Amino acid sequence: MADSTWLTEFPSMDRADLVAIRKFLDSGFREFSRNYGDAIEAFFDPLLAFLVWFEQLLLQSPWWIIILVVACLAYLASRSAKLTLGVVAAFLLIGYFGMWDNAMRTMGIIAVSTLLSIALGVPIGILMSGSNRVQSIVTPILDVMQTMPAFVYLIPVVMLLGIGKVPGIIAVVIYAIPPVIRLTNLGIRLVDREVLEAATAYGANRRQRLFGVQLPLAMPTIMAGINQTIMMALAMVVIASMIGVKGLGQPVLKSITNQYFTMGLFNGLAIVALAIVFDRVSQAYAKRSQKHLEGMNSE
Amino acid sequence: MSDAFIQVKGLYKIFGDDPDAVMPLVLAGKSKQDLLAETGHTIGLKEIDLEVERGRIFVVMGLSGCGKSTLIRHFNRLIDPTRGQILIDGDDVMQLSQKELEQFRCHRISMVFQRFGLMPHRTVLENVAFGLAVQKMGRAERNEKARQWLETVGLKGYEAQYPAQLSGGQQQRVGLARALCTDADILLMDEAFSALDPLIRSEMQDQLIELQEKLHKTIIFITHDLDEALRLGDRIAILKDGELIQEGAPEDILLNPADDYVEAFVRDVNRARALTVETVMRPPAGRITAVTIAGALRQMRSHSDDYAYFINNEGYQGVLTQERLEAAARDDSDAVVCERVLEILPPVSPDALLETVLPETLDADYPLPVVDDKGELCGQLSRASLAQALVEGGGGSETAQRGGDDSGSVNGKAVVSAAGAVQR
Ligand SMILES: Nc1ncnc2c1ncn2[C@@H]1O[C@H](COP(=O)(O)OP(=O)(O)OP(=O)(O)O)[C@@H](O)[C@H]1O
Ligand SMILES: [Mg+2]
Numbered sequence: 267m268a269d270s271t272w273l274t275e276f277p278s279m280d281r282a283d284l285v286a287i288r289k290f291l292d293s294g295f296r297e298f299s300r301n302y303g304d305a306i307e308a309f310f311d312p313l314l315a316f317l318v319w320f321e322q323l324l325l326q327s328p329w330w331i332i333i334l335v336v337a338c339l340a341y342l343a344s345r346s347a348k349l350t351l352g353v354v355a356a357f358l359l360i361g362y363f364g365m366w367d368n369a370m371r372t373m374g375i376i377a378v379s380t381l382l383s384i385a386l387g388v389p390i391g392i393l394m395s396g397s398n399r400v401q402s403i404v405t406p407i408l409d410v411m412q413t414m415p416a417f418v419y420l421i422p423v424v425m426l427l428g429i430g431k432v433p434g435i436i437a438v439v440i441y442a443i444p445p446v447i448r449l450t451n452l453g454i455r456l457v458d459r460e461v462l463e464a465a466t467a468y469g470a471n472r473r474q475r476l477f478g479v480q481l482p483l484a485m486p487t488i489m490a491g492i493n494q495t496i497m498m499a500l501a502m503v504v505i506a507s508m509i510g511v512k513g514l515g516q517p518v519l520k521s522i523t524n525q526y527f528t529m530g531l532f533n534g535l536a537i538v539a540l541a542i543v544f545d546r547v548s549q550a551y552a553k554r555s556q557k558h559l560e561g562m563n564s565e
Numbered sequence: 566m567s568d569a570f571i572q573v574k575g576l577y578k579i580f581g582d583d584p585d586a587v588m589p590l591v592l593a594g595k596s597k598q599d600l601l602a603e604t605g606h607t608i609g610l611k612e613i614d615l616e617v618e619r620g621r622i623f624v625v626m627g628l629s630g631c632g633k634s635t636l637i638r639h640f641n642r643l644i645d646p647t648r649g650q651i652l653i654d655g656d657d658v659m660q661l662s663q664k665e666l667e668q669f670r671c672h673r674i675s676m677v678f679q680r681f682g683l684m685p686h687r688t689v690l691e692n693v694a695f696g697l698a699v700q701k702m703g704r705a706e707r708n709e710k711a712r713q714w715l716e717t718v719g720l721k722g723y724e725a726q727y728p729a730q731l732s733g734g735q736q737q738r739v740g741l742a743r744a745l746c747t748d749a750d751i752l753l754m755d756e757a758f759s760a761l762d763p764l765i766r767s768e769m770q771d772q773l774i775e776l777q778e779k780l781h782k783t784i785i786f787i788t789h790d791l792d793e794a795l796r797l798g799d800r801i802a803i804l805k806d807g808e809l810i811q812e813g814a815p816e817d818i819l820l821n822p823a824d825d826y827v828e829a830f831v832r833d834v835n836r837a838r839a840l841t842v843e844t845v846m847r848p849p850a851g852r853i854t855a856v857t858i859a860g861a862l863r864q865m866r867s868h869s870d871d872y873a874y875f876i877n878n879e880g881y882q883g884v885l886t887q888e889r890l891e892a893a894a895r896d897d898s899d900a901v902v903c904e905r906v907l908e909i910l911p912p913v914s915p916d917a918l919l920e921t922v923l924p925e926t927l928d929a930d931y932p933l934p935v936v937d938d939k940g941e942l943c944g945q946l947s948r949a950s951l952a953q954a955l956v957e958g959g960g961g962s963e964t965a966q967r968g969g970d971d972s973g974s975v976n977g978k979a980v981v982s983a984a985g986a987v988q989r
Contacts, residue, residue, distance in 0.1 A: 458682075460678050460679075460680050460681075460682040461682050461683070461684055461685075463643055463678070463682060464676070464678055464682030464683070464684070464695075465684075465695070465699075466643060466670070467641055467643060467670060467674075467675070467676040467753075468670060468671065468675065468676075468695055468696040468699050468743075468747065469667045469668065469669075469670035469671030469672075469696070469699050469700070470667075470699045471663075471667055474699055478698075479684060482686045483684075483685070483686060485686075556686075
């Protein structure tokens, strides 16, 4: 009788063994972070310095210069007066409702983590597109990164680096980088075989093929990936604020714990406004840089 | 050892995970279908031996999937062979290092693609200049050259357009200009004109022929259209399931197909457009060289026919008939043979396509004299031999041709309608 308990109860591991495993992993990681935490932190110092510098730049500059610069960028990217006006209006409203400083901090974080995602993601995507082996290794990792709840990987990051901007950025990048990797890979793989063959047939080497043919032709897809990455980075703002990233996320967090409905709503809307601005401007830019595709669509 | 410009020796290409492992099966003669079913490997090419002479157009043809694209991609090593050698100008392409291979592709060989292979994100001018840009030639210089070639192919004014803004024919012209722009002496054309409609296609063929007269490139041209092959090719090779079935001059292929596969190919061809007068003409009937009517009549009576071609110091003059000579002799048998007794029959050139001489041949009462560009009478073209060549071709007409005697004017009327039907 005693032998058949596994029929009614799951034959789970001995409690003691489980504890042992936990202890082993936890202490191992704690040991690791105690030994290498400083080195790893030092490794990220340049990133931190850049982030701080950029945030200060955004915070210290007079608000109207920022708006002017943002408006110029929006216009250059989209060549649309309507879109530019919308962007200016969004920033004016954010400032008028007293969320200027937090919005600037969030913009700093988003800009830096997006740049980091592109700088890491595009090369990884390129590597992936060149080899089926790499693709079969990276794809499951990306799946885990996208489905693993953010809180789970926040734990080791915080253990390693403590609370602050850098762990925040890392968390945001982990969450936001998969689309740009996936879509870079996809875009390059979708490049017409014959066009690539033509480049090879005229003597182009690997580098010339990559920069002259594959990347330009994959650009619409890569841009879609970058756009997704920006959106996901913005979505991470609130969670990142839990580990000390200042910005629009913190007031939202505060209003959850204290039930300040209006404060939460306003800051939430500010995040939405930023998202819309980033999205529209980057999409307008992507569309404008692909002028040659217009003829194709109309055919 | 032969000194042909391009030589392909014992070329095999097998697609699949482990080509070397199945090589013994292929050598043992296993068929393409069996090999695919049993091992999952596809025979791309099997034992290809070819020679292409410098400055010629070499056409490769065959049905879809027979390995034409696979073969042409070996010349510039877009595909590496499983076994075999490709010598170009004496150099083994397989021995080239990556750098040398890139240089070789830059300067010696260029390619026109079936679906054009143009870069959609570059303008027409940038596309044409692509090969030169790869060679790192300065922008001004390469654009200048590209502009010239665009003008040559008739696309002046389209420099700033993108490929998607051009029609198919125009895009292929861009592809052609791009290939010519690098001054490579070998041109690979993979079904370059197959995607174009018939009218534009024949226009492009004309342009290629015209260009080739000036440029004398060595061209490997792939097509599945025999009319096109016959029109362009100096030599034609026919592939079937990766194997070379027949290689030869266009008339050879048309008149002596090696097997049923080739025969099926040539059955539907428009022979009138493919064969020249030379290939179907027969030895000329009698010649008359006498100056007087009486002399002419004497020569005429010594021939079996009741007509003969009159030739004097200035060459072929016209046709004399027994009937007319006899009438003239009754008047004055010592008179000189002159235009009054001559029947004027326009001569045709041995190089003319049958199509171009069809109306004259059918209109004339006697076989047309074939006169070469030196003014020599070298043969005659009767309605019967024309009709026979157009209707059946193959071995039959070859023996009839050698038979010599021409019964053209006897049953001429009967075959005229048959020839008319072929002409459509
Ligand atoms: N990369 C490849 N992998 C496996 N098999 C291939 C590959 N490329 C070609 N083949 C096979 O080789 C054979 C010849 O193909 P190829 O493309 O040379 O045909 P083709 O004569 O050019 O036909 P088409 O007229 O349709 O272009 C086909 O049976 C095809 O399945
Ligand atoms: Mg093909």
